[in-house]
Amino acid sequence: MAPKITVIGTGYLGATHAAAMAELGFEVLGLDISTEKIEMLAAGRVPMYEPGLEDLLRRHVAGFEGSSGRLRFTTSYAEAGEFGDVHFICVNTPQKHGEYACDMSYVDAAVEALAPHLHRPALVVGKSTVPVGSAVRLAARLAELAPAGEGAELAWNPEFLREGFAVEDTLHPDRIVVGVAGERAEKQLREVYATPIGEGSPFIVTDFPTAELVKTSANSFLATKISFINAMAEVCEAADGDVVKLAEAIGHDERIGSKFLRAGIGFGGGCLPKDLRAFMARAGELGADQALTFLREIDSINMRRRGHMVELTREAVGGGFLGKRVAVLGATFKPDSDDVRDSPALNVAGQIHLQGGQVTVYDPKGMENARRLFPTLGYAPTALDAARGADVVLHLTEWREFRDDLDPAELGEVVSERRILDGRNALDPDLWREAGWTYRALGRPRA
Known part of the structure; x- marks a missing residue:
């Protein structure tokens, strides 16, 4: 008989995981302490923009025509403990206020609340990104609090979701990593992931510390690659080189590869920056801080790129922002998402606004979240409206709408000056220059 699954925490990670588990054929109960969030999900709506997620949810939440009915939601830990055989913990692990370290309070609270309701053997599976050493501590606490005692086991199964591709990454993962302490946990997780394993997804079994380190190591490597090419962009600007051609040339080396070698205003979001800093903090606690000092650079x-974009904008409008209109295309930290957490685009927009610029922002999906975070910025319903009367246009989030659909000639009719700064090196310079624009991108020659 297939195990019943609970998913604790129904934010970005949890909502996606719960819907995907139902898609894989399991009976699933999602739990959150937020009644508002649970009501929204039960109504077939998701609290964030993620391509394909709402459709997937409605295929399985009871009450929709043709729904499997395999997915329900609750706020009760007692109900979750009674229902589930495998419990996935998908709560947030933000950066501590004023520190680099990870805030484990949500994970700890989830274990403390769930464990007393585990009266029979169960597997609790952590998916949240946590400091190495957390799983050993949580496993002991779980066995101590659960009436099932050692029958309540812990495993760690880090997530590798890319915002904008989360549904695909959950249903067809490029690897499945499980940190386990025994064969029973491994067997149960092989059963849960039988479909993707059967499709060829590698299933990697490790101990607890290695599983915890995989996610932070992967994010640190990606961040290093992004910051490397951005450092090369700084050198290219000083030497009048072209970082796009440089990236193309080194990317042909199979040892390096071409992915994540696009210079720009850097990375942001709710994961990469805070995971990087938490990794450094944890290494310090373990006495291995020297191993990760390079991550500080x-x-x-990464943060320097944002300031550099502000300075390039100041230069473009003649040395000062007072009385200047700046159009910002993009608010989210990446395309195909409505996530504005630590968004480089909004950070640049906010800095220019604080220095006296009249900033108007347009983003295809992130406007509502951006308004909540930066209510004093101007917002427009279209790119054309954002650019109206602008002295300079900044392209700061690489949406396909900007890359493929923007007409430089049409946009040129509404701006005050045809100046564009490409903060993502994603637009076609020739196309914009032919339409009479002064085009500049980070790490590239002026013409």
């Missing part, structure tokens, strides 16, 4: 390069 990676973080520094």
Whole structure:
């Protein structure tokens, strides 16, 4: 008989995981302490923009025509403990306020609340990104609090979701990593992931510390690659080189590869920056801080790109922002998402606004979240409206709408000056220059 699954925490990770588990054929109960969030999900709506997620949800939440009915939601830990055989913990692990370290309070609270309701053997599976060493501590606490005692086992199964591709990444993962302490946990997780394993997804079994380190190591490597090419962009600007051609040339080396070698204003979001900093903090606690000192420079390069974009904008409008209109295309930290957490685009927009610029922002999906975070910025319903009367246009989030659909000639009719700064190196310079624009991108020659 297939195990019944609970998913604790129904934010971005949890909502996606719950819907995907139902798609794979399991009976699933999603749990959250937020009544508002549970009511929204039960009504077939998701609290964030993620392509394909709402459709997937409605295929399985009871009450929709043709729904499997395999997915329900609750706010009760007692109900979850009674229902589930495998419990996935998908709560948030934000950065501690004023520190680099990870805030484990949500994970700890989930274990403390669930464990007393585990009266029979069960597997609790952590998916949240946590500091190495957390799983050993949580496993002991779980066995201590659960009436089932050692029958309540822990495993760690890090997530590798890319915002904008989360549904695909959950249903067809490029790898499945499980940290386990025994064969029973491994067997149960092989059963849960039988479909993707059968489709060829590698199933990697490790101990707890290795499973915890995989996610932070992967994110640190990606961040290093992004900051490396951005450092090369700084050198290219000083030497009048072209970072796009440089990236193309080194990307042909199979040892390097071409992915994540697009210079720009850097990375942001709710995961990469905070995971990088938490990794450094944890290494310090373990006495291995020297091993990760290079990550401080990676973080520094990344943050420096935002300030550099502000300075390029100041230069473009003649040395000062007072009385200048700046159009910002993009608010989210990446395309195909409505996530504005630590968004480089909004950070640049906010800095220019604070320095006296009249900033108007347009984003295809992130406007509502951006308004909540930066209510004093101007917002427009279209790219054309955002650019109206602008002295300079900034392209700061690589939406396909901007890359493929923007007409430089049409946009040129509404701006005050045809100046564009491409903060993502994603637009076609020739196309914009032919339409009479002064085009500049980070790490590229002026013409």
